[in-house]
Amino acid sequence: MIPIKKIIEFLDNEVIHIHGNIEKVYIKHLKPIESVDNVTLDWIGLNRINKQQYIEQTIARVILCDPSLIYSDIIQSQNKILIQVKNPKLSLSFVADRFFIKKPDFGLHPDASIHPKAKISKSVFIGSNCSIGDCIIAEGTYIYPNVTIYDGVTIGKNVIIQAGAVIGTDGLGCERKEGGELVKFSHLGGVIIKDNVEIGANCQIARGALSDTIIGKGSKINGLCFIAHNCILGNNVLITGNTMLAGSVKVEDNATIYSGVIIREQRKIGKGAIIGMGSVVTKDVPSGETWLGNPAKEMKK
């Protein structure tokens, strides 16, 4: 049981206003809407309908909500506590992370295979059955089980690599000789994954041909994506799953690429651009635009 005081203290200047008496009130867990009980920290999203009605009816005693909610007589008579924050979903997530999520302890699992020359900082988690090559891994990084990291990969701080991801394979640039035989080009470059990146389960990030493939700071790539050789992603790029960037694609800061997208080699996705799900992108996408379709075209508002 966590004193609600402690949670409020942790949320600190996220909190705009508190209604109700927080003395000796405790939280046991977070629960989905259908299982909320009186020791749940309940919450109500910014865009939900009938918000006022919801907080009157919930069985929970403590509710994270936005400042538009009114501490009505009914709510007061129910002894409820409203913690008003700017973005309840975000605050809930911070609380979950701090009080309810069990992260694995830092350390290298004995069933991981680690190259003797790998430079791994002290505060790193490497899960069971990982295969870690001659690479650099900075502190605060979590590498979940069954991940493969080839030689020549550099991973920054506070990175998360989900299970089964493969980082640093050769690209597969090929030339077809007369007669049809495929000759594969060698790949000497590396992969650089900057701080605070997340790479989803069973992704593949290929190494560069001569220069490096780069995933910029704070970018998040969900599962089953393939980032090919020499792609350069800026900061805070979001890719939501089953997407492929072909060789040398450049994605600028804050772009969002939804699921199941294919982007042609050497194309550039501008700053803050949005690519809709299932798109096939064959042209450069200018900054700030939203493109969609197969082939993708600008979506006018």
Add this chain to the structure above:
Amino acid sequence: MIPIKKIIEFLDNEVIHIHGNIEKVYIKHLKPIESVDNVTLDWIGLNRINKQQYIEQTIARVILCDPSLIYSDIIQSQNKILIQVKNPKLSLSFVADRFFIKKPDFGLHPDASIHPKAKISKSVFIGSNCSIGDCIIAEGTYIYPNVTIYDGVTIGKNVIIQAGAVIGTDGLGCERKEGGELVKFSHLGGVIIKDNVEIGANCQIARGALSDTIIGKGSKINGLCFIAHNCILGNNVLITGNTMLAGSVKVEDNATIYSGVIIREQRKIGKGAIIGMGSVVTKDVPSGETWLGNPAKEMKK
């Protein structure tokens, strides 16, 4: 060599009629059409053309076929045996499973890493290099090599999880702050995989945010699929490969989703609906309808 009598006994009330003398006839193997010999259990599918001609010409002595085939004088003079069943392909598959497929023995491979608190039933196979978290696995379940199961996953009876699948990763719901920084929401829910489910190789099934991601009884998901956080699949849902269901997608019983499909978050696929290959589904699909295309639309018959 398996006595054909034993096979007929096993097929039991699948068998409608037997023509020919089954005494001292033995089967050695199942073979593709081009390699059939006289000790093969041959078969002929319901929709093949020239079925009568086929059974006259095959070199095999014993043929699984439907009741429309005639035990003609020629066939009789060849001493052939016709085992007439409703669905020869299905009966063949049952025979294959019972007499010709070598399943691994139950047991936990010494090279698997298993959480000390995992609750694993006696009759379970866990392959080499699996990484199994604090989860529950019921009897009759096969988990092939290199699978990763995170904490908080519940797996039912007679489930098959093919190699490299990853069950129970965080979803990657993100909120973009002003300035572009991505804040990831925490995921506290679990994954529930019910009885008789199959999960294909290198799939990712993400855990729910607060409630669970659920794969209903008897559903079959082929390789390289991504089932995102809080998806709820009913019973007997078939997904045939490289498909992504975004967050909170609901798929009702008996729906079929073909390969390379992307379904937008929070959409609902109704009971028995069919989604054609390569579709991008942006709307709810009513029960019993067939949708196709990018974006997907109803396909009228």
Add this chain to the structure above:
Amino acid sequence: MIPIKKIIEFLDNEVIHIHGNIEKVYIKHLKPIESVDNVTLDWIGLNRINKQQYIEQTIARVILCDPSLIYSDIIQSQNKILIQVKNPKLSLSFVADRFFIKKPDFGLHPDASIHPKAKISKSVFIGSNCSIGDCIIAEGTYIYPNVTIYDGVTIGKNVIIQAGAVIGTDGLGCERKEGGELVKFSHLGGVIIKDNVEIGANCQIARGALSDTIIGKGSKINGLCFIAHNCILGNNVLITGNTMLAGSVKVEDNATIYSGVIIREQRKIGKGAIIGMGSVVTKDVPSGETWLGNPAKEMKK
């Protein structure tokens, strides 16, 4: 430092003409254009613009280039060496492979799990945390970490299988019974991977139902592809990533299938045909044609 003489000797009859004095000239490394220094083996692609200007301005002393470049007075006065070859990119790749790429030594990693009956040639590399069933692997083959190979797979010479790939899973052909229950057909066939094939990271190659799934000689399949049961690929087929071939697809020699393609079951892709990225192929594609789109149609020139 590698004597340039040795490199020229290795390139042998790739070399058309050499300009400049190659005595006592050494190469230290290959570098991307922005990091070229005077000990780099520089190169200039066939289709680059301003080629003559580039070789005058590069800081490198030795440049691989095509025979159209002129050994001008300026270049001569810079003491530069031009090695003229037919295809500089290809020659560079050969040099990289021979002098600069460190391949793992042959041998079976102690952290791999290998079936006691597997027949593995002497000169084979099997990486850490691989799970290798009762299969055959010929000499010169590299199997990177975390790969799973089921029983009944035959792998030829000089094959490369990147990390996390899964070879030989059951196909997932299902029949839906009345009431909706899915019955899975058994798969008794194997997988045959012929010489010089490459299979990308986290791919799935399914075994055949009765006959084998076959990947022809010299074919290259990039990451996250799914080749379903009973597919037959000819020689020198190129598949560039995130592509799915459904059951019994046949691809003839020298075909190229770009990324994110879905091909319907039992379709045939003719010799030398090209399938554009993001295509959904529902019909047979004749030899030599280029098809594109969802659904894919012939692209006229």
